[in-house]
Amino acid sequence: MTRLYFNHALLASGWAANVTLEINPSGTIVAIETDSDGENCDDRAEVALPGLPNVHSHAFQRALAGRAEVQGDGTDSFWTWRQVMYKFLERVTPTDLYAIACMAYCEMLEAGMTSVCEFHYLHHGPDGHPYGDIGEMAQAIGEAAKTTGIGLTFLPVFYAQSQFGGADPGPQQRRFINDPERFGKLLERIDAIAGSLADARVGIAPHSLRAVTPDSLNQILAFKPDGPLHIHIAEQTKEVDDCLAWSGQRPVEWLIDHVNVDRRWCLVHATHMSGPERRRLAASGAVAGLCPITEANLGDGTFDGVHFLAEGGRIAIGSDSNVLIDAAEELRTLEYSQRLRDQGRNLLSNPQKSTGRHLYDQVLAGGAQASGRHIGRLSVGNRGDILSLDTSHPALIGSNLDGWLDSWIFAANSSAVSDLWVGGRRLVSAGQHRDRQTLRAQYSQTIKRLSA
Numbered sequence: 001m002t003r004l005y006f007n008h009a010l011l012a013s014g015w016a017a018n019v020t021l022e023i024n025p026s027g028t029i030v031a032i033e034t035d036s037d038g039e040n041c042d043d044r045a046e047v048a049l050p051g052l053p054n055v056h057s058h059a060f061q062r063a064l065a066g067r068a069e070v071q072g073d074g075t076d077s078f079w080t081w082r083q084v085m086y087k088f089l090e091r092v093t094p095t096d097l098y099a100i101a102c103m104a105y106c107e108m109l110e111a112g113m114t115s116v117c118e119f120h121y122l123h124h125g126p127d128g129h130p131y132g133d134i135g136e137m138a139q140a141i142g143e144a145a146k147t148t149g150i151g152l153t154f155l156p157v158f159y160a161q162s163q164f165g166g167a168d169p170g171p172q173q174r175r176f177i178n179d180p181e182r183f184g185k186l187l188e189r190i191d192a193i194a195g196s197l198a199d200a201r202v203g204i205a206p207h208s209l210r211a212v213t214p215d216s217l218n219q220i221l222a223f224k225p226d227g228p229l230h231i232h233i234a235e236q237t238k239e240v241d242d243c244l245a246w247s248g249q250r251p252v253e254w255l256i257d258h259v260n261v262d263r264r265w266c267l268v269h270a271t272h273m274s275g276p277e278r279r280r281l282a283a284s285g286a287v288a289g290l291c292p293i294t295e296a297n298l299g300d301g302t303f304d305g306v307h308f309l310a311e312g313g314r315i316a317i318g319s320d321s322n323v324l325i326d327a328a329e330e331l332r333t334l335e336y337s338q339r340l341r342d343q344g345r346n347l348l349s350n351p352q353k354s355t356g357r358h359l360y361d362q363v364l365a366g367g368a369q370a371s372g373r374h375i376g377r378l379s380v381g382n383r384g385d386i387l388s389l390d391t392s393h394p395a396l397i398g399s400n401l402d403g404w405l406d407s408w409i410f411a412a413n414s415s416a417v418s419d420l421w422v423g424g425r426r427l428v429s430a431g432q433h434r435d436r437q438t439l440r441a442q443y444s445q446t447i448k449r450l451s452a
């Protein structure tokens with residue numbers, strides 16, 4: 001058993017003082033003692049928050065961060081960014097993917113994200129043929145999770161078409177492509193990879209409505225009767241227009257009408273919804289997986305969080321393209337997007353709580369649900385995934401309890417995250433992952449080779 005002591009901890013029941021968490025060797029919280037004297041503890045820190053689940057990542061895209069910020073022919077958009085991304089990934093090997101994912105996961109942990117849902121679609125070799133082991137790229141992701149210690153929900157992506165109506169994929173998409181039968185084999189392999197990790201979960205991710213047909217979508221969903229289901233949806237207005245031209249329906253409307261969208265689903269982005277779509281998604285119990293930094297970087301548009309939360313919708317946060325990995329900035333960007341649009345303040349809020357606390361509570365609950373794992377709350381039976389804030393950070397001095405969350409989210413960044421544990425194992429101390437130097441050297445070599 002590991003016993004961790006905190007002066008203050010945000011438990012499922014609210015803030016408590018002098019808290020000892022007892023965590024078993026497999027990483028699960030088995031006892032919580034409040035008003036404890038902290039004796040015989042293995043480790044201690046000032047404040048314990050549940051670690052933040054990151055519900056949407058393409059780890060390899062971390063290597064592209066900051067490299068697509070030059071105006072091209074004057075019509076740059078999500079679609080021209082995608083061309084830059086396609087060009088880059090032609091050269092990425094399994095060893096490169098391992099090094100890039102290790103760096104991305106290291107940064108996530110240092111930012112306070114204790115788990116990640118990896119939306120993994122870079123499956124095959126550069127010529128589009130599967131590797132000898134169909135799960136070779138997936139193995140690199142699994143190894144990166146093991147090396148860094150981050151909690152993993154593995155989402156193998158099914159990608160078969162390039163456009164609504166079943167258009168054939170383009171040559172630049174060949175590394176992603178499977179038919180349902182081969183996808184089934186990949187899924188089996190990924191189940192085995194995840195089985196070798198501590199508490200990993202496997203789901204399925206149809207890439208987008210563009211990338212599947214109604215038949216293939218139903219076929220692959222039948223492969224997993226349980227586990228999370230994630231899909232990119234309604235990120236761009238062009239995607240909405242193309243879906244309307246194909247089916248006469250908007251993407252979220254089409255999905256809800258043709259598939260049983262329930263609590264297992266995470267609709268990533270869902271940026272462009274009509275009022276009725278938004279209300280139906282809120283009523284479905286599914287999670288909207290918001291990626292505010294990436295959505296701002298790609299110029300996607302603004303999610304209507306004010307109405308969605310008021311209608312009982314569930315939200316979670318993802319780092320998506322990993323252009324910047326910072327949990328506080330994701331939440332701040334989300335709230336600020338609403339303030340800029342509505343010309344108001346404290347919009348994703350609740351009169352009973354501060355905005356930072358309310359936002360954090362929302363994305364913990366939505367994040368745990370979308371991850372399909374026992375995380376997001378410090379309670380018996382859940383994982384010991386914990387972050388501690390540096391209460392002596394200039395932005396946090398003078399705050400306490402919910403105020404620490406407000407100061408971290410609105411006035412600081414990852415530098416306010418001091419320590420972090422996953423499954424009760426300490427991975428971050430004084431803001432640095434225990435293997436940062438090694439992972440950074442490995443990443444540096446990889447990027448130099450890919451950039452040569």
Ligand SMILES: [Zn+2]
Pocket residue numbers: 056058119232268320321
């Ligand atoms: Zn994505």
